[in-house]
Amino acid sequence: MTADQVLTVRGDAELVARAGHLFTGAQHEFVCVARDLNTWSQPEARQAISNRMRAVGEAGFTVNKLLSPTALADEAARAHLRQVMAKGARVRISSTQLPHETIIIDRRVMILAGRDAPGLREFTVTTSPALVGGVYALFQAAWETATDLAAYLGGDVPHLDADSLTVLRALGAGHTDETAARQLGLSLRTYRRRVAELMAKLEADSRFQAGLRVGELRLNR
Amino acid sequence: MTADQVLTVRGDAELVARAGHLFTGAQHEFVCVARDLNTWSQPEARQAISNRMRAVGEAGFTVNKLLSPTALADEAARAHLRQVMAKGARVRISSTQLPHETIIIDRRVMILAGRDAPGLREFTVTTSPALVGGVYALFQAAWETATDLAAYLGGDVPHLDADSLTVLRALGAGHTDETAARQLGLSLRTYRRRVAELMAKLEADSRFQAGLRVGELRLNR
DNA sequence: AACGCGATGGCAGCAAACTGCCATCGCCCG
DNA sequence: CGGGCGATGGCAGTTTGCTGCCATCGCGTT
Numbered sequence: 001m002t003a004d005q006v007l008t009v010r011g012d013a014e015l016v017a018r019a020g021h022l023f024t025g026a027q028h029e030f031v032c033v034a035r036d037l038n039t040w041s042q043p044e045a046r047q048a049i050s051n052r053m054r055a056v057g058e059a060g061f062t063v064n065k066l067l068s069p070t071a072l073a074d075e076a077a078r079a080h081l082r083q084v085m086a087k088g089a090r091v092r093i094s095s096t097q098l099p100h101e102t103i104i105i106d107r108r109v110m111i112l113a114g115r116d117a118p119g120l121r122e123f124t125v126t127t128s129p130a131l132v133g134g135v136y137a138l139f140q141a142a143w144e145t146a147t148d149l150a151a152y153l154g155g156d157v158p159h160l161d162a163d164s165l166t167v168l169r170a171l172g173a174g175h176t177d178e179t180a181a182r183q184l185g186l187s188l189r190t191y192r193r194r195v196a197e198l199m200a201k202l203e204a205d206s207r208f209q210a211g212l213r214v215g216e217l218r219l220n221r
Numbered sequence: 222m223t224a225d226q227v228l229t230v231r232g233d234a235e236l237v238a239r240a241g242h243l244f245t246g247a248q249h250e251f252v253c254v255a256r257d258l259n260t261w262s263q264p265e266a267r268q269a270i271s272n273r274m275r276a277v278g279e280a281g282f283t284v285n286k287l288l289s290p291t292a293l294a295d296e297a298a299r300a301h302l303r304q305v306m307a308k309g310a311r312v313r314i315s316s317t318q319l320p321h322e323t324i325i326i327d328r329r330v331m332i333l334a335g336r337d338a339p340g341l342r343e344f345t346v347t348t349s350p351a352l353v354g355g356v357y358a359l360f361q362a363a364w365e366t367a368t369d370l371a372a373y374l375g376g377d378v379p380h381l382d383a384d385s386l387t388v389l390r391a392l393g394a395g396h397t398d399e400t401a402a403r404q405l406g407l408s409l410r411t412y413r414r415r416v417a418e419l420m421a422k423l424e425a426d427s428r429f430q431a432g433l434r435v436g437e438l439r440l441n442r
Numbered sequence: 443a444a445c446g447c448g449a450t451g452g453c454a455g456c457a458a459a460c461t462g463c464c465a466t467c468g469c470c471c472g
Numbered sequence: 473c474g475g476g477c478g479a480t481g482g483c484a485g486t487t488t489g490c491t492g493c494c495a496t497c498g499c500g501t502t
Contacts, residue, residue: 006227006349014422033359066362096365099358106339114351124351128227131345133353137320138254141287144317145366174426177459184249189479192460205395207459211429212393215436218366398489408451413490428489 006128011120015111019125022109031104033066033139034099037077043153054150063089068098071160072152081149092146095218107136123179147217160201160219167194171211227349232341236332240346243330252325254287254360256318258298284310287364289319293373302370313367316439328357347374368437381422381440388415392432393441 007210009015064085066135072078072093085091101113110132114122160168170180170191181191195207205208214220230236244251278441286305293314295297306312322334331353335343347353381389391412402412416428425431435441 006347006352008349008351020401024236077497083322089331094295094362094366096362097358100364102355102359112351112355113357114354117358121276122351124349126227126352128229128345130229131227131347133335134320134323134333135359138323138356138363141285141315141317141319142359142362142366145315145363171427174430176427176457189461189481190479193480196460206392206397206428208432209395210435211432211434213432215433215438217436220433221365382486397487410451410453412448414450417490 006131007125009060009123009125014120015123017127018115019111020111022105022111022125026105027051027130028060028062028106029042029104030061030063030106031066031136031139032064033098033104033142035068035073035081035100036065036073049082061085064143065089065091066098066139066146067091067093067149069093069095071146079152085149091098091147091149092143093152094142094146095221096142098142101133102139104139108132110135127221145218162196163194164198165220167191167198171195171198171207172214172220227352228346230344230346235341236344236346240330240344241345243326243332245327249283249327250325251284251327252287252357252360253285253325254319254323254325254363255292256289256321257292257294258288258301270400284308285364285392286310286312287319287360287367288314288370290314290316298400304332306370312334312370313364314370314373315363315367319363321361324362325353325357328353331356354385373438381419384415385419385422386441388412388419389435389441391430392416392419393435 009018048093063084065081067081071081081091099112101111103111104112108127108129110126112124112126114124128139166184167180170184173180175183177191177195178188181188186194199205199207199210202210202213204213228239230239243327271335284305286302288302292302302312311442324332324333326332329350331347331349333345337343387405388401391405394401396404398412398416399409401411407415420426420428420431423431423434427432
């Protein structure tokens, strides 16, 4: 039994000092999974690091960012992401709550941010191949099924409110409009309005097509 | 900077000796992500552990298994999974390559299996909240977008012949029955027969539901 | 040829879904 | 208060989808 190398550092400053070389030393791939974009309390630190990193778009160097929809909340964040994408990074949006932040570099180093703490943020730096490999595979699984930001922003994936979701579930249950309407306490007319609105949002011409979209985009959960 | 607790053990025997109590001490949730089911070279060890674990279905205890399609390769594996599901475990299939094995217990402990090695398998045991939390969030993202095994196996996924696929595509295109029938060179009556047959295969009560199934199961390709 | 059988398609009747029109209601604002 | 406005719901008419019934057709078997 051996104890492997896992370092815990406190605060941005110490992270940069201890692990900055890991960022700037990235050779092939930089993966970032996060709930939002407020990772670095000190934007200067981020800037300093990112300036010394390899440029995206260089042959054999890719940047993948997987984010929660939360990250798109404010316009500033969206602008930033557009900029990042313009530089060649690939950005995708996952519909689930993601970890506060996970970074994987060249499949060899992994950095996890701890939860918000009253004092300094904690970061965990790992190089254990088993750990990094396992997490990387999970990342891939999440990445594969996430939707591209371009499609997400491009109106391709409509954001459905709670109301639409109820209608959607009723439809998915296979009920007729009448029973569904009764179940939801709506008149037949209004229920059908809701369905029509839903179909408009999905740009579907038939109910089958609407269901197909919902299923493909995993909107029913 | 502190060094966190990450243990690496070699072989099943040592894992059981060192971490067996973590398995049997599971209180709320047992999560298992794996490429296949050949985790334990010694089935006896697995049996011994699983006998001492809490029974699935007990209030507040859940078992989630996320697997690659590889895990369904042989009939023995499928049988095992059916059995596990009958006991109340939730099993889902992810379309991507998963890590060789990751186990998360009560969101507090994480065990990763290393790659196949010439000698004994290596296992990494971690309790660092940051690491476990981060991996758990990634697991959730992968889990949410995976398809349920019941839907994957249980006759629920009928093998659709080329004929059904044509109908399916016509439906997915959003045409009315009339134009679709004309396009396929079928009479309206026959086209509708095809649709009815398709819906029967999908066990769908409405066209929306049928579309939903098709989308969820990615049958339209 | 005669027969059985499955696939096809026309027809009719019914159920379900879609939509325009209008009355109503609650609510906010001037 | 009165008016504007959006959401709701009833009604009616149309379209679309669903299915039973039966005639037909192709095909292989007897």
